Amino acid sequence: DAGVIQSPRHEVTEMGQEVTLRCKPISGHNSLFWYRQTMMRGLELLIYFNNNVPIDDSGMPEDRFSAKMPNASFSTLKIQPSEPRDSAVYFCASSFGRVNYGYTFGSGTRLTVV
Amino acid sequence: QQQVKQSPQSLIVQKGGISIINCAYENTAFDYFPWYQQFPGKGPALLIAIRPDVSEKKEGRFTISFNKSAKQFSLHIMDSQPGDSATYFCAASMKGSGNTPLVFGKGTRLSVIA
Numbered sequence: 345d346a347g348v349i350q351s352p353r354h355e356v357t358e359m360g361q362e363v364t365l366r367c368k369p370i371s372g373h374n375s376l377f378w379y380r381q382t383m384m385r386g387l388e389l390l391i392y393f394n395n396n397v398p399i400d401d402s403g404m405p406e407d408r409f410s411a412k413m414p415n416a417s418f419s420t421l422k423i424q425p426s427e428p429r430d431s432a433v434y435f436c437a438s439s440f441g442r443v444n445y446g447y448t449f450g451s452g453t454r455l456t457v458v
Numbered sequence: 459q460q461q462v463k464q465s466p467q468s469l470i471v472q473k474g475g476i477s478i479i480n481c482a483y484e485n486t487a488f489d490y491f492p493w494y495q496q497f498p499g500k501g502p503a504l505l506i507a508i509r510p511d512v513s514e515k516k517e518g519r520f521t522i523s524f525n526k527s528a529k530q531f532s533l534h535i536m537d538s539q540p541g542d543s544a545t546y547f548c549a550a551s552m553k554g555s556g557n558t559p560l561v562f563g564k565g566t567r568l569s570v571i572a
Contacts, residue, residue: 449501
């Protein structure tokens with residue numbers, strides 16, 4: 345299995361531009377999570393999906409952030425318009441809904457907004 | 459509100475020594491406590507996990523100690539090696555299912571020196 349695949353690995357964009365981050369979860373996993381990691385705030389949950397349905401998006405910082413999961417093998421996190429304070433590493437993780445089963449994280453997308 | 463408090467922020471240990479990282483939680487509904495290990499440029503990876511019905515779990519050189527009454531749990535790394543140098547995160551979730559989001563501590567950067 346290739347694991348959770350995120351793209352791009354690095355993204356540098358100018359303030360005000362739209363940014364789209366992509367995630368392919370592990371086949372068969374039915375939960376998908378988007379986290380943001382910064383030095384100051386650590387790992388913050390932005391949104392998660394169960395069976396492609398958004399369950400909790402209370403961690404999405406502003407309306408500029410949106411996420412979709414059109415099918416079981418693909419999810420996107422979009423920021424429009426982007427701001428310098430959005431600079432962070434964004435992780436996607438997936439899991440299978442069984443007791444004592446952990447998440448598998450992707451390698452992350454390092455976003456820099458200048 | 460930080461639901462899982464982790465300490466210390468950073469730790470330097472001699473090769474062969476014991477590394478100890480502590481976490482405390484507030485929500486008594488938490489019933490699944492994993493530890494994740496993260497190397498630079500990579501996503502966090504599940505290291506070891508415990509449920510509150512046991513006080514200790516050991517896997518190789520890694521041990522979780524759990525104190526339910528104190529709402530605390532800790533990671534012990536015996537015979538620490540330079541390859542253990544990484545950032546470690548404790549986490550907690552409810553129901554013990556992969557479907558519920560993990561709440562992470564802020565991480566401990568461990569450096570094992572020869």
